[in-house]
Amino acid sequence: MxxxxxxxxxxxxxxxxxxxxxxxxxxxxxxxxxxxxxxxxTAAPEPTAEVExxxxxxxxxxxxxxxxxxxxxxxxxxxxxxxxxxxxxxxNLSKALNLGVYSADLSYTVLNKQNQEAMNYMKLCRQMADNxxxxxxxxxxxxxxxxxxxxGNEDSLAYIIAELQMVTDMYLDENxxxxxTSIVFAGAWVESMYVxxxxxxxxxxxxxxxxxxxxxxxxxxxxxALKAQEKKDPAIGGLIAxxxxxxDIYDSLPSVKxxxxxxxxxxxxxxxxxxxxxxLTTKIEAIRTKIING
Amino acid sequence: MKKLFYxxxxxxxxxxxxxxxxTTDNCxxxxxxxxxxxxxxxxxxxxxxxxxxxxxxxxxxxxxxxxVFIGEKYRLVFNTSSLPKPxxxxxxxKDKESKKREAIYSSKDLKAGENEIVxxxxxxxxxYVDYDVPADSTNQKLSGCVVFMVGYK
Numbered sequence: 249m250x251x252x253x254x255x256x257x258x259x260x261x262x263x264x265x266x267x268x269x270x271x272x273x274x275x276x277x278x279x280x281x282x283x284x285x286x287x288x289x290t291a292a293p294e295p296t297a298e299v300e301x302x303x304x305x306x307x308x309x310x311x312x313x314x315x316x317x318x319x320x321x322x323x324x325x326x327x328x329x330x331x332x333x334x335x336x337x338x339x340n341l342s343k344a345l346n347l348g349v350y351s352a353d354l355s356y357t358v359l360n361k362q363n364q365e366a367m368n369y370m371k372l373c374r375q376m377a378d379n380x381x382x383x384x385x386x387x388x389x390x391x392x393x394x395x396x397x398x399x400g401n402e403d404s405l406a407y408i409i410a411e412l413q414m415v416t417d418m419y420l421d422e423n424x425x426x427x428x429t430s431i432v433f434a435g436a437w438v439e440s441m442y443v444x445x446x447x448x449x450x451x452x453x454x455x456x457x458x459x460x461x462x463x464x465x466x467x468x469x470x471x472x473a474l475k476a477q478e479k480k481d482p483a484i485g486g487l488i489a490x491x492x493x494x495x496d497i498y499d500s501l502p503s504v505k506x507x508x509x510x511x512x513x514x515x516x517x518x519x520x521x522x523x524x525x526x527x528l529t530t531k532i533e534a535i536r537t538k539i540i541n542g
Numbered sequence: 543m544k545k546l547f548y549x550x551x552x553x554x555x556x557x558x559x560x561x562x563x564x565t566t567d568n569c570x571x572x573x574x575x576x577x578x579x580x581x582x583x584x585x586x587x588x589x590x591x592x593x594x595x596x597x598x599x600x601x602x603x604x605x606x607x608x609x610v611f612i613g614e615k616y617r618l619v620f621n622t623s624s625l626p627k628p629x630x631x632x633x634x635x636k637d638k639e640s641k642k643r644e645a646i647y648s649s650k651d652l653k654a655g656e657n658e659i660v661x662x663x664x665x666x667x668x669x670y671v672d673y674d675v676p677a678d679s680t681n682q683k684l685s686g687c688v689v690f691m692v693g694y695k
Contacts (some may be wrong), residue, residue: 302637305591305608305671311694315611410587418575421592465667466609517612 304473306429308413309348309436310406312463313355316444319459323360327446328353329439329540331372334379337542341483344428345539347376348435356443358405366405370395377416380428388415427477427484434470434487435539437463442536445529452522460525461518464498471495490535497531569594569624569687578619578691581660585617585693595629596685597678605638608669608692615695616663618671620649623657625686630674631659637670 329349337343354369374392377383386392391412398404420428441463448456474488498504501524520528571592579587591606610616620631630650636643647661663669671690678684 301603302605302607303591303593305589305606305690305692307609307611307692307694308588311586311588311611311614314694315614406586414575414579414587414590417590418571422571462611466611469607469609469668472607 302472303426303476304430304469306433306470306473307466308410309351309433309440310355310409310413312437312440313352313359314406315462316356316440316456316459317359319455320453321444321447321456321459322451323356323362324443324447324450327443328356328365328369331368332540334372334376337379339483339542340380341431341481341487342539342542343376343380344431345435345487346542347373347380348432348437349439349536349539350376351432352436352439352443355406355409356440358402358409361400361402363399367396367399382416382419382423385412385415385419391415427474427481430470430473430477431481431484431487434474434491437467437470438491438532438536438539441532442529445525445532448525449529454519457525458517458519460528461503461520464495464504464528465518467491467495467498490538494528494531494535497527501527571687571689574621574624574687574689575691577623577658578621578689581619581658582617582691582693585615585695588616588692588694590689590691593673593688593690594685595625595673595675595688596683597627597675599677599679601677602673602675603638604673604675606671606690607637608671610663610666610669612665612667616669617693617695618647618659618661618663618669619691619693620659620661621657621689622659622686625657625688626684627676627678628654629676629688631688632672632674633661633663634670634672635666635668638672643670 329346332346334343334346337346350369350373354366354373357365357369370392374383374386377386389411391408395405395408398408417429420426441460444456444460444463447453448460471488471491474484474491478484478488501520503518503520503524507518569592575590578590593604593606595602595604608618618633622629622631630648632645632649633647634643634645646664646666649659652659673688
């Protein structure tokens with residue numbers, strides 16, 4: 249009788265366990281444990297069931313580089329960031345921001361056929377991603393190898409970078425790390441604006457001026473995208489304040505303040521005076537220095 | 543008696559397991575992304591957004607802000623096939639708080655079962671994608687996801 253009772257309890261427990269196992273199937277989001285390693289919260293968020301009413305879909309660093317290229321942005325030697333050992337960056341926030349900086353430099357060098365520089369930035373992006381625990385995205389579809397194989401072919405390299413962006417976006421979403429996407433893009437945007445303004449300083453090209461002004465119109469979306477993730481990652485508060493500072497300067501410029509319709513009119517291209525570009529450049533350069541110094 | 547008990551217990555366990563699986567979103571992101579990517583050609587990939595939709599007793603409006611650049615051509619691709627119930631996709635020129643916003647696309651006239659949307663955007667300063675999620679009073683905790691991809695030329 250005792251044996252029968254035990255057997256009954258055992259069978260019941262096994263059945264319940266089977267049911268629980270069945271119930272839990274398919275509900276797990278894939279997680280990369282490596283991403284939890286770090287001193288700040290950038291790469292280690294708590295999964296959340298909360299659905300935000302408003303979210304943001306920010307462009308890729310490649311698109312920004314492509315827009316600048318179309319406006320006539322030439323390659324200028326020595327203005328991109330210097331190559332630095334990724335392990336020197338102390339926090340995951342700093343690593344994510346500099347991954348963005350290197351992504352922007354990668355796009356700029358690829359679109360300007362600077363093959364050796366492009367190879368160096370690709371390797372650095374890989375190392376930085378490894379440091380953030382997401383290096384596996386470079387192995388998907390042999391992206392790293394394909395990049396090396398196609399060096400010299402601008403179109404193929406741009407296609408590979410776009411594919412890399414796609415697998416990275418998917419990886420970060422699957423691992424509930426959407427805030428990293430916004431941080432990486434913020435770093436890329438600062439670097440793109442820095443490169444664009446440095447080239448503008450030399451040639452004062454009118455078309456480049458209007459593209460710099462146009463880039464400022466997406467800054468509000470970047471700030472809002474970061475703000476939406478601040479709860480998940482309070483370490484980004486300083487970055488938000490820095491970028492908001494740039495936006496405040498832009499909004500107060502006479503060319504912007506006195507012509508609010510310029511931001512609405514889809515046929516009119518916005519342009520800034522040289523002094524206004526210089527004011528913005530000074531602020532952006534200060535933020536960029538802060539980022540690359542880690 | 544014992545047999546009856548076991549049968550009942552087994553039944554309960556399977557019902558519990560089945561309903562839990564039903565309420566969990568079945569969002570195969572890789573497949574959905576690949577499908578959107580195909581529809582994106584010849585535009586270049588720019589970004590994508592997965593939105594988890596959990597149906598509630600009241601209607602919801604989920605919005606995605608998409609900053610765009612003047613002079614660029616954009617294609618928006620959506621895949622709603624993992625949703626258990628249809629959600630209306632609308633694209634506007636301004637956000638949901640604005641009274642001046644203009645609808646430039648709506649999926650309301652799509653045929654039942656059509657769950658892939660391709661929309662080439664006109665020249666605008668910004669795009670706002672809204673998902674109008676209908677109410678669900680069945681208490682089934684239905685959920686799924688929408689994949690939205692942006693491409694440029």
